[in-house]
Amino acid sequence: MRHTARNAAVQALLQVEENEGYSNLVLDKVLKAFQLERRDSALTSILFYGVLEKKITLDFYLQHCLKAPEKKMNAAVEMTLRCAAYQILFLDKLPDSAVVNEAVETVKELGKTSSAGFVNAVLRTLLRRKKEIILPTGNDPVSLSVRYSVPASLISFWQEAYGAEDTERILKAFLERAPLYIRSNPLKASFQKLQSSFSDSGIDLKPCGFPECAGILSDCGAPQSLPQFEQGLFHVQDISAQLICEILNPQPGETVCDCCAAPGGKTFTAAEMMQNKGKLIAFDLYRGRVGLIRDGAQRLGLDIVTARRNDALLGFPDLEPVDRMLCDVPCSGYGVIRRKPEIRYKDVSSVSELPTIQYGILQNASKVVKSGGVLVYSTCTLNPAENNLVAERFLKENDGFIPMKIELPASIQRRSKEADHMFTMMPFSGASDGFFAAAFRKK
Structure with missing residues (x-):
C-alpha cells in the first residue's frame, strides 16, 4: 500500500x-x-x-x-x-x-x-x-443529528437534561475548533516572558485574563515539540480544567491530593498554585500513567508532587489526612467532544454504571479529608446523572460535609437553576470544554 x-x-x-x-x-x-x-x-x-x-x-x-x-x-x-x-x-x-x-x-x-x-x-x-442535497432544517433530534453530526439519542438526552435551547448551543459550540489553551509555569517564567519568547519564534500567545496564567496558543504546530515546552515553561490544559483548580484553590504549604490524576494537568496547576511548597500526592490506577505524571512534574520542576499507583475504588489506605482533595473522576466525557470527537458516538445507555463508580470514589476520597478541609468533585461530562445527582446524593448521605459556595468571575456563566456549591461549565458560557464541579467542606 x-x-x-x-x-x-x-x-x-x-x-x-x-x-x-x-x-x-x-x-x-x-x-x-x-x-x-x-x-x-x-x-x-x-x-x-x-x-x-x-x-x-x-x-x-x-x-x-x-x-x-x-x-x-x-x-x-x-x-x-x-x-x-x-x-x-x-x-x-x-x-x-x-x-x-x-x-x-x-x-x-x-x-x-x-x-x-x-x-x-x-x-x-x-x-x-452535492448542491441539490439539502440538510434538514427542523429542531427535532433526527434533523439536528444530521446537521451537527451528533447521534439523535444523545441530542434527545441533552434536550431532556438541559432544554432545547441550551442543547443547540452545545451542538453549535462543538462544531467549532477548540482553541489550544496552555498554562504558563510561574515558577520558571512570567506569562509576559513566555509570551515574548513565543513572539520571537513567530508564535502568538494571547492571555485569557482569568486564570492569570492561562493563554491561547496559535500557529505553533505540535506544542510538545516547542523548546519552551521542553524547558518546562508551560503545560497544555483546557481553560475549564484550570477553572477546576481555581475552585480547589490549593495554598502553599498544604497537603493536597489529586486522587484520579492522569494525565496530570490539574496536578501540575495545583502544584504551581502552591508555589511548589507543601505536599501534593497524585494517584492513578495505571502504572504507565503514573509515569507520565512523574515525567511532567519533573519537566515543570514540581518537586512537591509524588505520583503513586492506587485504585480509588478500594480507598486510600496509606494516605495521610489532606487539606484539600480533588476527586476528578472517570466519566463519559461528553463535555470534551471537540477534542475527542469519537466520544459523541458512545451510546448513552453504555455509561449508566458510571455514577455508582463515581460515588464510590467520592466516598473513599471524603474519608481522608481533614476537619475543615475541602473536597471538590469534578467531571468533564454533560450528564446530570454523573454530575449534580452524584453531588446531591453525597450531601444527603454524608452529614459531616456542608456545601461550599463556588465563586468564579461573571464572565463564566452558571446555569440559573444550579445550587451555588455546584457549577456546570458549558462550552458556550465562557469556559471551553463542558465540565462540572461541586465543592464541599468537612465540618
Missing part, C-alpha cells in the same frame, strides 16, 4: 471504529507507521478528525448517492467514501476529479478492487448532486 495521506486516514479511522481506540493515540500510531512528509501528515489529521466530526452528515450525503442505501457496505470501502466526501464537501485543496481518482486507487490498494467502480460511481453522483 502506498503511504498517502488518505490511506493513512482510512487506516486510522478503521482502527477507531473497530477497536474503539482513543482518536489521538490511534492517529499518532498510524502517523508513526506511515512516516509521511509534514504536509501529508497534516492532511491525514484533517481528514481523520474531519470524518470523525462529520460522519453522520457525510453519511446523509452519501445515502442520497446510493442506489441501494439500505445495503450494508464493506467498512474499508465506506471509510474511503467518507474521506473522499469530506474532501469534496468541506475542503478545496484538491480538484474534485483528483479526489475521486485517489479514492478509487485507495480501495484497490485495500484489496477491494471489485468495489472500485462502485466508489467511482457514488462519488461522481455526489459531484453532480
